[in-house]
Amino acid sequence: MNDHVIVVGLGFGDEGKGAVVDALCANGDVSAVVRFNGGAQAAHNVIADGRHHTFSQFGSGTLAGVPTRLSRHVLVEPIALATESRELEAIGVDNPLSLMSIDTNALLTTPFHVAANRARENARGDGRHGSCGKGIGETAWYGLLAGHTKGEVVEGQEVLGYPGPAPRVGDCLNPRMLRQRLDVLAKFYEPLIGDGISVDELVMLYRAFADAVRITNDQLPEGRLVFEGAQGVLLDETYGFHPHTTWSTVVPRNARELLDGRPARVIGVTRTYQTRHGAGPLPTEDAGVLARFPEAHNGTGEFQGAWRAGHLDAELLQYAVRCCGGIDGLAVTHLDATGLQVATIEGLVELVDPVAYLSDLLGVGVEVTGAGPNRADYQVRTPVRI
Structure with a gap:
């Protein structure tokens, strides 16, 4: 073939x-x-x-x-990607991140999405959907919220706060934009997951991620x-x-x-x-x-x-x-x-x-x-x- x-x-x-x-x-x-x-x-x-x-x-x-x-259709989780890169290095793959390129418009899965995903799934009790608990559905859902506001129901879930633009991989190249979007994301999810996740730490981690991989348009x-x-x-x-x-x-x-x-x-x-x-x-x-x-x-x-x-x-x-x-x-x-x-x-x-x-x-x-x-x-x- x-x-x-x-x-x-x-x-x-x-x-x-x-x-x-x-x-x-x-x-x-x-x-x-x-x-x-x-x-x-x-x-x-x-x-x-x-x-x-x-x-x-x-x-x-x-x-x-x-x-x-x-x-651009993939939801990218930089922290998990770094862990996977280290696992590949441990079995003999030389510099795995050099083999990776990512579209600038791919949505970012953050610890906020992961925590919210797990909170919702735990709340379902015996009616669990079978989620992996990796924040995938939450990332996709937040990406649909542009133009919506607090109290609306989108795809069966109530909008708990005031959403902003969904963070994307390309934002990791722009620390100011990244911080703005993560700050809004943190505030949006605080009613569901609390405030234990550090935006400052995430900005630092995501900047290192952007330095380690090639972020390009979707050619x-x-x-x-x-x-x-x-x-x-x-x-x-x-x-x-x-x-x-x-x-x-x-x-x-x-x-x-x-x-x-x-x-x-x-x-x-x-x-x-x-x-x-x-x-x-x-x-x-x-x-x-x-x-x-x-x-x-x-x-x-x-x-x-x-x-x-x-x-x-x-x-x-x-x-x-x-x-x-x-x-x-x-x-x-x-x-x-x-x-x-x-x-x-x-x-x-x-x-x-x-x-x-x-x-x-x-x-x-x-x-x-x-x-x-x-x-x-x-x-x-x-x-x-x-």
Whole structure:
């Protein structure tokens, strides 16, 4: 494959997108990985050459030496980004931040957003939405408040104060503007979270962040690009099942907008069984599936909740593909799992050959396969419809 590729998860997230992106980058012909949605809540696991990393804001091509571009559609959390950079250095990636460029218009996720997100989720009690507690929804929500005022209800949440312009990555280059926007943000959220976060300290940290990364306008890098999606289509803010959704456009729309008419292949990623992390519907949930396939890098999260599993769901897969406007190819992961079943409108049936079944079900060829956790277990194939 020599064209641009958009990688999209066809489930509730955790389909194996990171390993698929790493496999696509491993042969050296990809010039950059472009993130086109989500933020610091992403958790894409890659194991290669004896190294493991859970990618959050860095693109999953980093262990293959491929630079990352965070587009204007990504919510950027500088403190978490610095932590991730140190983790990558610890496993042998030289100067990871030199591989990163960020669009000036990307929204900033701050500790104010994180604290507010956690306060709201805790207040929901048994009605939790399954948030990761990373401030993603709060960042996106505050970004919608321009022109609104105290007491209004926006996207189901009351505006508690008087909002200002949402802080953006480019503000980190202008300390005066940054301080103004953080001061307004702090005052806005004080009724919900108190006043324990220091604006002075944040200004200092964000100035250091601006010195360490390249902040530019949203021109895409040259060469062949892989667009790495976060979360899954069944969590999409438009097409998912509310209220258990992400404040993010998971379908390929943002990537296509960034490409501005240039062609790209959309590869949908699915496991051979269904998973979900946290609250929300999982129609085929089965404790037996969960017990048979333990997760090395997924478990119960403080805010997100429990790791869950069930049988592959043919109807939900077809729905996810329709939400994407169709796909051009498939990546099928966890092919080392055995004794599988798939839920259809006729009931549960044995899933003998997942590659053949999924290719036939969705009408596209399988272009990437994964039969284990390591890069060596992944194969990029010539697109062939089975």
